[in-house]
Amino acid sequence: MAKIERYDISEQWAHSGIIKAGDFCFIGYCVGNIGGTIEEQINGAFDHMEERLAMVGLTLESVVQMDCLFRDVWNIPVMEKIIKERFNGKYPVRKSIQTEFAHVGGKDGLMFQADAVAYCGK
Numbered sequence: 001m002a003k004i005e006r007y008d009i010s011e012q013w014a015h016s017g018i019i020k021a022g023d024f025c026f027i028g029y030c031v032g033n034i035g036g037t038i039e040e041q042i043n044g045a046f047d048h049m050e051e052r053l054a055m056v057g058l059t060l061e062s063v064v065q066m067d068c069l070f071r072d073v074w075n076i077p078v079m080e081k082i083i084k085e086r087f088n089g090k091y092p093v094r095k096s097i098q099t100e101f102a103h104v105g106g107k108d109g110l111m112f113q114a115d116a117v118a119y120c121g122k
Contacts (some may be wrong), residue, residue, distance in 0.1 A: 018052040023121030025062075027052050028097070030114045038075045041112040042082050049116060057061045061090040062118040071111040073098035092116065 008017025030052065030069045032044020049062055068079060076096050083091060101110040 005056075008052055018055060020056050020120060024084060025053070025056055025058065025118040027034070027063075027116040027118065027121045030116070031110060031112070035108065038070050038072075038078050038111050039082065041110070042075075043081050043086075043111055044116045046082065046086055048121070049114060053118060056120060058120055060087050060117050061086070061089075062120065063092045063116045064119050065117040066092045066094040067115045068094055069101075069113040069115075070096060071101060071107070072081050082083045 005020040006016040007019070009015070010017070015029065017028065027049055029044045030049040031032060032042070032048045032122070033040040034044075034047075036044070046060065048065070052060055068074070068076075070079075073096055079096070
């Protein structure tokens, strides 16, 4: 049976930032630059994702699937531009969802969050 490893654990939120299970890593709640522009927040979320992936020796190019949550789904083209800049042509499967975030800052706070699955097998 494969070992399950948990990283970036928050006791306050009862949350693991990244879990390695078998050949896959599950990365949750990647956010950054909250309160900034949508570009800043998307880049901040991908910075956060990169930090978590580095904990298990991976990069953004290892990401095979993403769920991208937006306050305004019409910002998808902004995300697509940033993905083209940051993922070196190794684009993941993804879906985009519009949601109201229950987060400090209300409508002027969090505008983007990404969750992902990365391949960590040989």
